[in-house]
Amino acid sequence: MEKIRRELAVRAELSKSRRCRVLKTEDTMSIAENVGKSLTASSWIRKMFEEGAKLKARYGAENVYDFTLGNPNVPPPAAFKQALAETAADPAIDHAYMPNTGYPETQAAVAAQVSREQGTDLSETDIIMTCGAAGGLNVILKAILNPGELVVTPAPFFVEYRFYAYNHGGKFATAPVKSEFDLDADALDKAIDKTTKAVIINSPNNPTGAVYPKETLDRLGDLLSEKSAAHNQIIYLIADEPYRKIVYDNMTVPPVFVSYPDSLIVTSYSKDLSLSGERIGFIAVNPAAKYKDDLLAAMGFTNRVLGFVNAPALMQRVVAKTQGQSIDISEYARKRELICGILADCGYEFTKPLGAFYLFPRSPDRKDIECVKILQGERILAVTGRGIGGPGYFRLSFYVNDDTIKNATEGFHKAILETKK
Numbered sequence: 398m399e400k401i402r403r404e405l406a407v408r409a410e411l412s413k414s415r416r417c418r419v420l421k422t423e424d425t426m427s428i429a430e431n432v433g434k435s436l437t438a439s440s441w442i443r444k445m446f447e448e449g450a451k452l453k454a455r456y457g458a459e460n461v462y463d464f465t466l467g468n469p470n471v472p473p474p475a476a477f478k479q480a481l482a483e484t485a486a487d488p489a490i491d492h493a494y495m496p497n498t499g500y501p502e503t504q505a506a507v508a509a510q511v512s513r514e515q516g517t518d519l520s521e522t523d524i525i526m527t528c529g530a531a532g533g534l535n536v537i538l539k540a541i542l543n544p545g546e547l548v549v550t551p552a553p554f555f556v557e558y559r560f561y562a563y564n565h566g567g568k569f570a571t572a573p574v575k576s577e578f579d580l581d582a583d584a585l586d587k588a589i590d591k592t593t594k595a596v597i598i599n600s601p602n603n604p605t606g607a608v609y610p611k612e613t614l615d616r617l618g619d620l621l622s623e624k625s626a627a628h629n630q631i632i633y634l635i636a637d638e639p640y641r642k643i644v645y646d647n648m649t650v651p652p653v654f655v656s657y658p659d660s661l662i663v664t665s666y667s668k669d670l671s672l673s674g675e676r677i678g679f680i681a682v683n684p685a686a687k688y689k690d691d692l693l694a695a696m697g698f699t700n701r702v703l704g705f706v707n708a709p710a711l712m713q714r715v716v717a718k719t720q721g722q723s724i725d726i727s728e729y730a731r732k733r734e735l736i737c738g739i740l741a742d743c744g745y746e747f748t749k750p751l752g753a754f755y756l757f758p759r760s761p762d763r764k765d766i767e768c769v770k771i772l773q774g775e776r777i778l779a780v781t782g783r784g785i786g787g788p789g790y791f792r793l794s795f796y797v798n799d800d801t802i803k804n805a806t807e808g809f810h811k812a813i814l815e816t817k818k
């Protein structure tokens with residue numbers, strides 16, 4: 398029985414790694430050159446999964462402490478389950494095509510919630526329902542980017558941003574953040590050039606857990622206004638906010654709309670309702686955006702022609718009824734305390750995350766690849782900072798079972814001693 402269970406766990410891991418397989422040179426001839434390059438560039442993800450799968454095969458999945466995933470493992474809240482059951486039982490719902498931007502009643506419910514969070518009045522037409530935040534980011538970038546235009550983001554960053562920019566003929570550049578992971582406006586100033594069309598920010602941040610304060614957003618807003626005027630080209634600020642509700646110590650995420658008019662929010666219910674597989678999210682456009690109507694028309698079109706057509710119908714109906722709901726954040730807070738306590742006792746240096754569910758410690762010898770290898774030797778799986786624009790650090794996703802965190806304690810301890818040798 399145990400053998401079969403292990404075999405199944407290993408197969409699941411291997412199927413993940415196959416998805417990231419890197420093709421040989423002759424194979425790449427049959428696929429687009431830029432996709433081949435992207436596959437090669439992300440081969441470290443494949444290696445990571447392969448190493449993890451090997452360890453799980455050898456020691457059993459329960460004896461390997463996997464901190465690599467950003468997949469919430471709590472069930473969605475009861476309100477979601479109830480809304481889902483009610484919706485499924487409603488004889489009046491149809492399953493037909495709908496407006497590409499979403500059901501008007503869902504857009505209206507989302508607009509009311511975003512208006513409360515942003516302190517700005519949005520109408521239902523300011524909302525476009527999307528296939529998750531990932532789908533939404535692609536809808537925005539396809540709508541705004543001309544070939545060769547630049548997307549800038551602070552590093553470290555969510556690794557897919559680069560590929561999303563490439564998807565739409567864009568270029569991609571990063572700007573370092575400050576030591577405590579706050580935005581560095583001077584660094585962004587240097588990274589923005591005449592071809593820059595968008596800056597993507599992500600607060601609460603994956604991987605650092607930073608939440609950008611209002612003063613930082615205001616400073617960024619001023620910078621983007623200056624640069625837009627100087628380049629005679631609007632630079633859109635895209636606030637990617639799937640972790641907005643996952644914050645600690647009574648923190649709130651400041652509203653970006655009041656800091657800069659040409660801004661958009663893109664988000665999903667993947668993390669705060671634990672619905673990552675359902676692919677449901679939305680884009681909200683700042684009512685003050687200069688060319689708001691053009692932008693909305695363009696994104697209604699790109700949502701359609703990217704092949705999404707519209708966001709999943711059933712989930713749109715459900716989330717219309719669950720606005721303001723979230724999973725129990727105190728669970729995340731408890732796990733944050735647990736892992737921070739263990740790592741601090743071991744002597745790791747890190748900035749305590751203010752939001753999201755990642756910890757981004759400094760690798761003790763500042764070589765993150767070696768450090769991640771040493772951790773693997775202790776059967777602990779982590780993500781190298783180098784792969785996500787944060788060399789010298791590693792990422793741990795702490796949304797894992799408590800036992801995974803507790804049982805990794807000895808390994809974390811041994812690994813820090815080893816890296817200091």
Ligand SMILES: Cc1ncc(COP(=O)(O)O)c(C=O)c1O
Nearest residue numbers: 467529530531555599603665667
């Ligand atoms: C910062 C960030 N943005 C976007 C996404 C994509 O979210 P979704 O799965 O809802 O499309 C993720 C997923 O982990 C993320 O961490």
